[in-house]
Amino acid sequence: MSEHAEALQDMPNRESLEAFWMPYTGNRYFKDNPLIVTSAQGCYLTTQEGNTVFDGLSGLWCCGMGHGRPEIIDAVSKGIQTLDFSPSFQVGNDLAFKVANKVKDLTPEGLDYVFFTNSGSDAADTALKMARAYWRQKGQGTKTRFIGRARGYHGVNYGGMSVGGIGANRKLYGQGIEADHLPHTCLPENRFSKGQPEQGVELADSLEDLVALHDASNIAAVIVEPMSGSGGVVIPPKGYLNKLRAICDKHNILLIFDEVITGFGRTGHAFGADAFGVTPDIMTLAKGLTNGCIPMGAVVSSSEIYQTFMQNGGSEFNTEFPHGYTYSAHPVACAAALAAMDVFEKQNMAQKVADLSPYFEQQIHQLKGLKHVVDIRNFGLAGAIEIDSFANEPTKRPFEIFRRCWEAGMFVRCGGNTVQLAPPFISTKEQIDELFNVLSDSIVATN
Numbered sequence: 001m002s003e004h005a006e007a008l009q010d011m012p013n014r015e016s017l018e019a020f021w022m023p024y025t026g027n028r029y030f031k032d033n034p035l036i037v038t039s040a041q042g043c044y045l046t047t048q049e050g051n052t053v054f055d056g057l058s059g060l061w062c063c064g065m066g067h068g069r070p071e072i073i074d075a076v077s078k079g080i081q082t083l084d085f086s087p088s089f090q091v092g093n094d095l096a097f098k099v100a101n102k103v104k105d106l107t108p109e110g111l112d113y114v115f116f117t118n119s120g121s122d123a124a125d126t127a128l129k130m131a132r133a134y135w136r137q138k139g140q141g142t143k144t145r146f147i148g149r150a151r152g153y154h155g156v157n158y159g160g161m162s163v164g165g166i167g168a169n170r171k172l173y174g175q176g177i178e179a180d181h182l183p184h185t186c187l188p189e190n191r192f193s194k195g196q197p198e199q200g201v202e203l204a205d206s207l208e209d210l211v212a213l214h215d216a217s218n219i220a221a222v223i224v225e226p227m228s229g230s231g232g233v234v235i236p237p238k239g240y241l242n243k244l245r246a247i248c249d250k251h252n253i254l255l256i257f258d259e260v261i262t263g264f265g266r267t268g269h270a271f272g273a274d275a276f277g278v279t280p281d282i283m284t285l286a287k288g289l290t291n292g293c294i295p296m297g298a299v300v301s302s303s304e305i306y307q308t309f310m311q312n313g314g315s316e317f318n319t320e321f322p323h324g325y326t327y328s329a330h331p332v333a334c335a336a337a338l339a340a341m342d343v344f345e346k347q348n349m350a351q352k353v354a355d356l357s358p359y360f361e362q363q364i365h366q367l368k369g370l371k372h373v374v375d376i377r378n379f380g381l382a383g384a385i386e387i388d389s390f391a392n393e394p395t396k397r398p399f400e401i402f403r404r405c406w407e408a409g410m411f412v413r414c415g416g417n418t419v420q421l422a423p424p425f426i427s428t429k430e431q432i433d434e435l436f437n438v439l440s441d442s443i444v445a446t447n
Ligand code: PXG
Pocket: 024, 060, 061, 119, 120, 121, 122, 124, 153, 154, 155, 156, 225, 229, 230, 258, 259, 260, 261, 286, 287, 413, 415, 420
């Protein structure tokens, strides 16, 4: 029997797919039309049928340095053999301190204390709890309200969902936590901008309006992604983040950057904070921290925040921040993170992105003028093509484009009315060409 025929024999039947209730997936369609990946190496996924697919989304924005990196695999294999688990409550594993020091070194100056979580969603909720508790300890317990942004995504837990600004992620779940939203920054006059748009810095002034409405004495923090990813790659207009920072400073409001997607190289800099020249008080991380291979998130805070907890902690043996996860600083995740950050630094990954992104920008904008294409946005190695929608079914065409691309050996993401791209940092120009050739054909073939 040929290899291909053997692979087909192993294909699961419909019934065997039923039990896995898949996340963020149309389960009924998927189970009738499954796409199953069995291995990955470098920039490519291999499907159960034995086809290779270029990973144009770096997993889910997390494997920027490519799949199957031997340095990370070795560290994880050695790590799990040496220490499979040890708690981080009252006891610490040796690698956790190394990872924290490394994260401190890599993140912008002033972000010095690292709290570990399991994911980006946990990191968002940890950051929000940290912000409220900080103000309470400063004697300003009325500062409880949060401000997010329309089209923002901060994971799926109740806090992150509430500050998030994607309606479809909220409407089924009832009351969340109190939160208001800044407007998003996708302006019609900025369509087809290359990199940061020129128009829209004044949208940051809506923060002043929300302060006037609630009073700063009731607001704990503003949380935004420096550049939003899954909300459709929304790039901050020039000067916008600096203005948010200035308004937060003026009113004593904490600024939280969710860098789950922008952290570790995607923008062509180590972090979005570096790319846009604005440092938050708290930064959340996940995905690229381990290059996606083991779940791990982190919240990095300023010294002022950490010291406030220490000063108000009571007796020295008291827990200053009653919060944490069984798997906070899991030793195997720590081994993965250390190895991933080592590769990130030694192989100048952020620079690789900076070098390739002008080509990516040039090629993505070649799609302008194709039918259905109403906007193209890009920054670093992130891009989105906004697709003209059917009334009431904004996701239909992007979904069809995603499926057509997959059939042609290309993985792109459909999200809302956009097709999103986040190719690996190690992609070649030829691979970028192929990505856009397939994408262009798929868009044109879609009704
Ligand atoms: N913040 C941001 C900015 C994210 O992009 C999270 C928080 C949550 O992380 P976890 O690890 O809990 O998933 C994310 C996650 C997409 C997509 O379609 C992106 C994410 C999740 C699901 C889908 O691009 N990002």
